[in-house]
Amino acid sequence: MLKIYRLDDADIARILEGAQSKAKEMGVAMCIAITDESCNLLAFMRMEGGKIPSITIAIDKSYTAAGTRKATHDLAEASLPGNPVFGLTSTVGGRIIVIAGGLPVVVAGKVIGAIGVSSGTPAQDLLVAEAGMVAFEKG
Amino acid sequence: MLKIYRLDDADIARILEGAQSKAKEMGVAMCIAITDESCNLLAFMRMEGGKIPSITIAIDKSYTAAGTRKATHDLAEASLPGNPVFGLTSTVGGRIIVIAGGLPVVVAGKVIGAIGVSSGTPAQDLLVAEAGMVAFEKG
Amino acid sequence: MLKIYRLDDADIARILEGAQSKAKEMGVAMCIAITDESCNLLAFMRMEGGKIPSITIAIDKSYTAAGTRKATHDLAEASLPGNPVFGLTSTVGGRIIVIAGGLPVVVAGKVIGAIGVSSGTPAQDLLVAEAGMVAFEKG
Amino acid sequence: MLKIYRLDDADIARILEGAQSKAKEMGVAMCIAITDESCNLLAFMRMEGGKIPSITIAIDKSYTAAGTRKATHDLAEASLPGNPVFGLTSTVGGRIIVIAGGLPVVVAGKVIGAIGVSSGTPAQDLLVAEAGMVAFEKG
Numbered sequence A, B, C, D: 001m002l003k004i005y006r007l008d009d010a011d012i013a014r015i016l017e018g019a020q021s022k023a024k025e026m027g028v029a030m031c032i033a034i035t036d037e038s039c040n041l042l043a044f045m046r047m048e049g050g051k052i053p054s055i056t057i058a059i060d061k062s063y064t065a066a067g068t069r070k071a072t073h074d075l076a077e078a079s080l081p082g083n084p085v086f087g088l089t090s091t092v093g094g095r096i097i098v099i100a101g102g103l104p105v106v107v108a109g110k111v112i113g114a115i116g117v118s119s120g121t122p123a124q125d126l127l128v129a130e131a132g133m134v135a136f137e138k139g
Helices: A009-026 A053-068 A122-138 B009-026 B053-068 B122-138 C009-026 C052-068 C122-138 D009-026 D053-068 D122-138
Strands: A002-006 A031-036 A041-046 A102-107 A110-118 B031-036 B041-046 B102-107 B110-118 C002-006 C031-036 C041-046 C102-107 C110-118 D031-036 D041-046 D102-107 D110-118
Touching: A002 A110, A009 A031, A009 A041, A009 A110, A009 A122, A031 A053, A031 A122, A041 A053, A053 A102, A053 A110, A053 D053, A102 A122, A110 A122, B009 B031, B009 B041, B009 B110, B009 B122, B031 B053, B031 B122, B041 B053, B053 B102, B053 B110, B053 C052, B102 B122, B110 B122, C002 C110, C009 C031, C009 C041, C009 C110, C009 C122, C031 C052, C031 C122, C041 C052, C052 C102, C052 C110, C102 C122, C110 C122, D009 D031, D009 D041, D009 D110, D009 D122, D031 D053, D031 D122, D041 D053, D053 D102, D053 D110, D102 D122, D110 D122
Parallel strands: none
Antiparallel strands: A002 C002, A031 A041, A031 A110, A041 B041, A102 A110, B031 B041, B031 B110, B102 B110, C031 C041, C031 C110, C041 D041, C102 C110, D031 D041, D031 D110, D102 D110
């Protein structure tokens, strides 16, 4: 039997709170998703004014970060036409997102979940995701 | 131009809190979803131990309740073989759920959102959804 | 952080071997799927002559057993027209299977994975799934 | 009537074993899929630590290699913007993968199945797929 580590309820609350605070401070209504180490949704919040397509994009950014164990934007260059994973963005039913805003939660070298943020610019999405990670680490 | 009414952030927090408190009191880890009047996801929470298929089922119960403007279990009888909406459960890619646990949020006769709960028995799911509604009305 | 238990490679090999041996003994070519505690596929084998729709059905039986934490056939009665979870079979994109042949792997009260078998009669599928569980427990 | 040639159980075991041995030697946990000449799944194995999106990607690489009768990476250049099959990667629901790691199994000029590997870099995935082919040919 394997032993696996996963975000718990307190972790989730902390990440959501940290991300939402940052989004409010920035004045951008965000969709924020948190996924476990197996890429399954744990929590989601669409702030007042968050965009409808961003519901799916935030969820899929967290799916991608948990599944690839990378920040979503770190997949972007390799996915360009002519590069080794060109076409990655249409795999898994289009769920692999290479736009900034998805970050894995890593503890002792193991991915235990991920956050995905969408509705702002990619740079704004990433700032909010990072604020979630900072809140997690303060835990 | 139409004016639409919709759950706001404070409503969502209150419904989630009411539903989760009830679930904890009952000792059942639930998936809880809240959808707006347009059937789009506003919030989701999978408590520790909530079931994986219930992620989708909770979201789809709230989709169904917002979309049909009925409690999900109120659709069950009409969906039986031989009855007028037999086959309803496989429409919209299978998103229409007629199992208890989805309730519309109604204010002055207008549906402004919905809650969907899954992971327990249908009776348990409904109790938790009702607790969310009670918390909303206390607002 | 939560600690989760999951089938390991040795567990998987033992379950597959036990199930396949039984299927050969019975003279029925089976599709056999093994899923982890999060409903994600770990292993799949279609024996020579296994049926094409059974690829998906075996995978979805293991998904259902892991996700509902029940034998798939234990969901059948409650799913009948007029019963509490009527319509369950079309939820989650039709992935919830209530036909015999899916069993959760339970250790100390926790589901750590599941097996799903398809291609024979439901009774044959269940016998093969049970043989997989016996092999696991002998481990 | 046509006579079709297809991988048999012994072929599958040999390919899986060869691929897994190479993956272990390289220290990379892989998802490995084997598909028949009709693009239908024969076998799948996710080694401990294989990635969740790679379940689908490995299966789809073997689907692509069996279906196009080419190594997946041989489709990459023609799929580039401006080239003749630009857009190929989003066809068939996104199942056509042009990333390295999918190889057809060819005997006497006929494709009798395919292997797909995912979880490492494309170069690592290809090495593991090739090791599967070497094991097949040694048969």
